[in-house]
Amino acid sequence: MDQSTLAPATGMNGADGASPASSASGRRPRITRAVALAARERERRGFSFELFRTSPGERAHVKRLSLADRTMLGSLPSAMQERVLRLLNETRGDGDAGPLTIARITKNQTRQEDLANAFCVAGFIDPVLVGSEAELALNPDALVVTDLALEERLAYLNACLGNDEVAARRLEPFLDEPNGAVDDLPSDVPDGDSLVAAAAG
DSSP: GGGGSSSOOOTTTOOOOOOHHHEEEEEOOOOHHHHHHHHHHHHHHOEEEEEESSSOEEEEEOOOTTTTTTTHHHOHHHHHHHHHHHHHHHHHHHHOOOOHHHHHHHHHHHHHHHHHHHHHHEEEESSSSEEGGGGGTTTSEEGGGGGSSSHHHHHHHHHHHHHHHHHHHHHHEEEOSTSOOOOOSSSSSSHHHHHHHHHHH
């Protein structure tokens, strides 16, 4: 067979190694590794969260937590770990428990507050939060989590879980500079080239 009549094999990425999407449009992909690494760096730095009931205009420095984070439960005091685990087990066991009653609503509200408290203790960087007044002996500069308004604690929980779009908007990129300037990673166009270089090195 005349080999000159065979079309060259290009594989999934085409002859030049470019992805089908990028070669078809002639543009670089919108989501690059630099963008992804910059997003992870912003997550590492944390976010600011307005204490809109306790101190309007003042913002706490927080992490965005997830129940999928393996370190989240481990960072809690042991007593709070037990409460959260009990809460999650109770929630799993409820299933369809029939019509709502005042008792069920109250129980669900208590569960939600317990989970919000756990998230706040684990996720607040500044101010530091502790779970009880007894823990202030070891960290006298901290706040007890219940010093914050319940609305703030629930808003932080919902922002982390993505349950509430309004609450999610309360988390803003953490501002390192006192004048309010984000240092070298603007939120709209992340500078991830240096992160890629660091990862490669």
